[in-house]
Amino acid sequence: MATCNGELSGGDYSAEEGPRSRLRFAEASLEQEGDMPEPRMDTARADAFMDQLVTMLNSGALALMTSIGHRTGLFDSMGEMPPSTSEQIAAASGLNERYVREWLGAMVVGGIVEHSPEGKLYWLPLEHASCLTRQSEIENLAVYAQYISVLGGVEDRIIDCFRNGGGVPYSEYNRFHEVMAEDSGQTVIPALIDSILPLVPGLREALEQGIEVLDVGCGRGRAINLLAKTFPNSRFIGYDLSEEAIAAAMAEAETTGARNVAFEAKDLTHFPVEEEFHLITAFDAIHDQARPDTVLSGIAAALRHGGTFLMQDIAGSSHVHNNVEHPIGAFLYTISCMHCMSVSLAQEGAGLGAMWGEEKAQEMLQQAGFSNVEVKSLPHDIQNSYYVASKS
Ligand SMILES: C[S@@+](CC[C@H](N)C(=O)[O-])C[C@H]1O[C@@H](n2cnc3c(N)ncnc32)[C@H](O)[C@@H]1O
16 A cells, blocks of 8 residues: 555555545556555554644744744743733733633643643743743744744735746735844854854954945844944944845844944845945845845955955755755745745745755855855854855
């Protein structure tokens, strides 16, 4: 019998076994082809796969609830509360008790919140709070759960693309820039000065003396604003396609009071940048460009002699078989399919996708004129690789 994924394996088949009987059709069609051995189903494997799918359903549901727990501040409230009733938790969070109680139900059966039926008490264990609250600067995984909801919001549009091609533009994604800024607020901001800059020897000293810096696809500009505040002798500029993201970047610059930073909404497809820079950065911003090739060659052209391009981009291989053990491979391919690839295709672009991988990235950097490329990784950031590239 054929297994669920069509492979052949040993094991017994019983026609009475409900859902599996439909697999007889697959068996019959394979037999008709005449050149395949009789497929047999491994029922233990099918049962294990069924369990895997049930786990997937529960995890998918919990991701939505985790996003809600983050956005409503429930995790933050519970992180600071002793065992409490749903009424107390709702009151502390300023939320409707009936909704909070149902959410707590999902959290308890999902193994996130603990519960005592006596007194109807709920609490978030310290170890769970450390991965789910805003108090944990680097490891708040609830931030990433928001992507599941953001992507769910464009499912109809993506299905239309499956049928008719094309893409979904950035403007269709509700809250994308907000969630992205929270994401890079964890992977980039806390590590920028002490871990990311030291990947480029001498960079910190150069920034202290004063250099020209460009951030490509700066989004809400948090990285460049932090750099501008830290290195007042250097001058910084951030470009991004999104007016909304640039407005948020400018608003943050106002609050820091830094005078050495500017932002501009700009389509970088043909990289119309006249100035020259000592340092160009791109944080998670190359693979979803319409024309990553022209952006990369534009970056190479805009670098001063001896300048550096520091590119943070998704860690992975260009070949799917190398990504089977990737700890967040399914998550990244999903974001790629439902966002990164699609926003590029919506601009009639290359649709490279988030999982373009290190092999393709190296090839494209070489083609753009970067003859020296080093790929580094940082322990806090399993999602990304860091490319330090320069021309000869
Ligand atoms: C994944 S986000 C990363 C944002 C930011 N660097 C961060 O780490 O938070 C990619 C950014 O590239 C920008 N982008 C995409 N296509 C662009 C284009 N053609 N020109 C300029 N920016 C573009 C998007 O608007 C988005 O802000």
